[in-house]
Amino acid sequence: MVIEIIKGDITRVEVDAIVNAANTSLMGGGGVDGAIHRAGGPAILEECRKIVARQGGCPTGSAVMTTAGRLPAQYVIHTVGPVWRGGKNGEPQLLAQCYRHSLQLAADNGCRSVAFPNISTGVYGYPKEAAAQIAVRSVLHFATTPTTIERVLFVCFDDENYRLLQQELQRQQGTQP
Secondary structure, three states, X not given: OEEEEEEOOHHHXXXXXXXXEOOOOOOOOOHHHHHHHXXXXXXXXXXXXXXXXXXXXXXXXXXXXXXXXXXXXXXXXXXXXXXXXXXXXXXXXXXXXXXXXXXXXXXXXXXXXXXXXXXOOOOOOOOHHHHHHHHHHHHHHHOOOOOOOOEEEEEEOOHHHHHHHHHHHHHHHXXXX
8 A cells, every 4th residue: 555645635636535524413614624515516415414314423433435526536435533632532542443434434435545634633623743643553554454445645734734744654664764
């Protein structure tokens, strides 16, 4: 599995599935969630409404899949990251579950490429360095199992997350100079 870190707009990335840092209601919101819903169009919200009617939303740490609408991806995987409350309320485990469940859902649907935003590091307040460690560790761990996924992109909106993910990937792969 190839892991890449880029700076850019996740709504413009050509992959099989992009991951949305959603909220539990799946009804869109701010940040990357709002950008994905706006760029993808009403088909995404329509499928989210069906999921909510069927199961009542998406609990923190889990993931659901919809069409990508007008996005250059085939699917959007909506995952709900934890709100940071000091780290003693299961936040690290919940964030790791976001990555695991998203990757598994992508693999179960035959995806070969997946793009992740920086989950929970915006308004949810997760410390960026700790989130980068969990993100990289979770993807590297998933890569040790047989999967259809060949390429994972971390798409960073800001320089700080980009730098932290680059450093963490080098550290965990043992390639730091």
